[in-house]
Amino acid sequence: MKEKKTVLVTWDFTTVSENAFLHALKIARSVDNTIRLVHIIKDGDESVVKAANEKLKEKTDELTKIYNVPIESVLLKGSIFNEISKYSSDNEDVVMVVMGTHGIKGKQKYFGSAALKVVIGSTIPFVIVQNPPEEKDRISDVVFPIDFKSENKEKLYWAIYMGKYFNAKIHLFKSPVTDKSLSKKVKVNLNFAIRFLIQNNIDYEIHTSVKSGNFAKKMMTFSRGIKADMIIITTTKHITFLDYIFGAPEQYIMANGSRIPVMVVNPKASFAKMGQFMFGR
DSSP, X not given: OOOOOEEEEEOOSSHHHHHHHHHHHHHHHHHTOXXXXXXXXXXXXXXXXXXXXXXHHHHHHHHHHHHTSOEEEEEEESOHHHHHHHHHHHOTTEEEEEEEOOOSOTTHHHHOOHHHHHHTTOSSOEEEESSOOOSOSSOOEEEEEEOSOTTHHHHHHHHHHHHHHHOOEEEEEEOOOOSHHHHHHHHHHHHHHHHHHHHTTOOEEEEEOOSOSOHHXXXXXXXXXXXXXXXXXXXXXXXXXXXXXXXOHHXXXXXXXXXXXXXXXXXXXXXGGGHHHHTTO
């Protein structure tokens, strides 16, 4: 019997959390996963917790009735910047987290994207969304940026996941590196990705950014051009306070103006976990 898995949805009773739910619904229906809403309150006594639980249960029952799918819910107490990643990492049934975001606004431009702060530390990938999902049957075009970093290999598992379960085409978007040493690393990463995509019978195309410059911006321009359904990226491996202040590239991709959903994979996950998908089983 196939083990049931769970797609977690961050829920705060706002429009962006409803958008996240609709994306999770699309994913869960395709792979027969359970959906679990997770709502966080900062603090409060027993009466506050009880009221929050009742409100969450009422919404869970409502969504279950409307969409005719099994939906669970859980109430956590603490900071969203800690509890979401901790809960998702501690529960082995959770395969991914879908979270809505308003983008980078106001003080977040100086103190970092709130979404990035939530994602950092999790061993489970986050799918960051802004709008409701497109009216398409499936996720069909996924952009996979290739650069010289070793973390490229760690997000490959999820490209294969999208290819296997959603029949998505993977668009390998290669960085135009001129430095010989870095260019060699890009080529190694590209060949590694191609090898496992072929081994798993995943459809793919290779694209190269022909001009130098800001790779993230050029990748976003390309993604808009093909009307991508998702972009898969990794976080900065050793992110620091300065990255939050001056902007790690991923926080701007996550809050992209085209509002394309972004799957964010932390480079902390063990490459060994990829076995089931990476080797065509």
